[in-house]
Amino acid sequence: MNEYDSNRILDLVKPIGYSVTDNPSDADCYVLNTCHIREKATDKVYHDIGRLKKEFRNKKKPMLLVTGCVAQAENQEMLCREKYIDGVVGPQSYHQIPEIIKKVENKKSKINCTEFDVVEKFDTLNLIKNSGSKISSFLTIQEGCDKFCHFCVVPYTRGPEFSRSFEEVINEAKQLIENGSKEITLLGQNVNAYEYKDKFNTYRLSDLIFKLNELKELKRIRYTTSHPKDVTKDLIEAHRSCEKLMPILHLPVQSGSSKILNSMNRKHNISDYHNIIDKLKKVKPEIRFSSDFIIGYPGETDYNFNETLKLIKKVEFINSYSFIYSSRPGTPASKLDDISFKIAKQRLIQLQALLEESNSKYKKEFLNKSIEVLFENKLNNKINFLVEISF
Numbered sequence: 001m002n003e004y005d006s007n008r009i010l011d012l013v014k015p016i017g018y019s020v021t022d023n024p025s026d027a028d029c030y031v032l033n034t035c036h037i038r039e040k041a042t043d044k045v046y047h048d049i050g051r052l053k054k055e056f057r058n059k060k061k062p063m064l065l066v067t068g069c070v071a072q073a074e075n076q077e078m079l080c081r082e083k084y085i086d087g088v089v090g091p092q093s094y095h096q097i098p099e100i101i102k103k104v105e106n107k108k109s110k111i112n113c114t115e116f117d118v119v120e121k122f123d124t125l126n127l128i129k130n131s132g133s134k135i136s137s138f139l140t141i142q143e144g145c146d147k148f149c150h151f152c153v154v155p156y157t158r159g160p161e162f163s164r165s166f167e168e169v170i171n172e173a174k175q176l177i178e179n180g181s182k183e184i185t186l187l188g189q190n191v192n193a194y195e196y197k198d199k200f201n202t203y204r205l206s207d208l209i210f211k212l213n214e215l216k217e218l219k220r221i222r223y224t225t226s227h228p229k230d231v232t233k234d235l236i237e238a239h240r241s242c243e244k245l246m247p248i249l250h251l252p253v254q255s256g257s258s259k260i261l262n263s264m265n266r267k268h269n270i271s272d273y274h275n276i277i278d279k280l281k282k283v284k285p286e287i288r289f290s291s292d293f294i295i296g297y298p299g300e301t302d303y304n305f306n307e308t309l310k311l312i313k314k315v316e317f318i319n320s321y322s323f324i325y326s327s328r329p330g331t332p333a334s335k336l337d338d339i340s341f342k343i344a345k346q347r348l349i350q351l352q353a354l355l356e357e358s359n360s361k362y363k364k365e366f367l368n369k370s371i372e373v374l375f376e377n378k379l380n381n382k383i384n385f386l387v388e389i390s391f
């Protein structure tokens, strides 16, 4: 989502005379668009600012705006701690960046812009054409989260669930297709919680997929990230009927233990998860799944961890993400006692080895097969085009 946001920030500042530079050490303005989901996100921002200060030691200081979820979470504290920062802008307020830049240029005071103006943000963005021209593009349709998993900061940094209007999403998709996109990934923190009501209808993610599936020049559709609780019948039907919807679903599970899922406040258990997988496989036998795993969540026993391994063996996930649990300040889980880091690390190694096994098995399925591929990038070396596949 930050990639989508960064591109839209660029669309917003073009009319006031800014563009991307190939030479960052000559930049007049830096926008550090940050993500708060990983550990030590704040430290990384200060580290980057340190590098910037060094680089510009003997030059005119560039304007520095910190945007995204770290800005949202730290806001005023950041401005007080690091004088080099000219403004902090939350992920729901970045439509105000042109105005903020002008204020900073006019030497007004430091700017703290961290309200949840999500409706106003998209109203502003809708007026500006999306200039994204990648073969594979991201398109935000939904933001925020009402699920409040006990380990996660997203509901506090991105705010409550909000869905863009059906029409504005389709219009933006058409702009991207006009610009050359062949693949669109619909984005949301809870993308399948998408729900937009107008006077006559209620639109869900499946309605967007069905509509996009009709657009001739578009070849592929994806969506991420989903929550198991919102995998509804109509969405499963879209997987059956929409041939452009790719046969892969990123469906975070976090743990294979219902006890741990309950403690995480995930709002689903393992048998719900298996049911979803079974239903999707029934309508789309070739569908594959990727997932997110948190290892060593407070209270995770050997037995609970083995339940996660069992799930991985059964589903044979591909391309998954796995991390050792790390506490985020202010979340309910941060009040729980951590398990031993040494044990968590051993478990992570074991789990990643198993995920790697499924991954290689999956890749080997493509040996000696002819399949249609979408090239996303062209190498600079136009003479040799080398594709290396290793197992």
Ligand code: SF4
Residues within 6 Å of the ligand: 145, 146, 147, 148, 149, 152, 153, 154, 155, 189, 190, 227
């Ligand atoms: S559903 Fe996802 S974004 Fe929402 S709180 Fe849970 S982990 Fe965070």
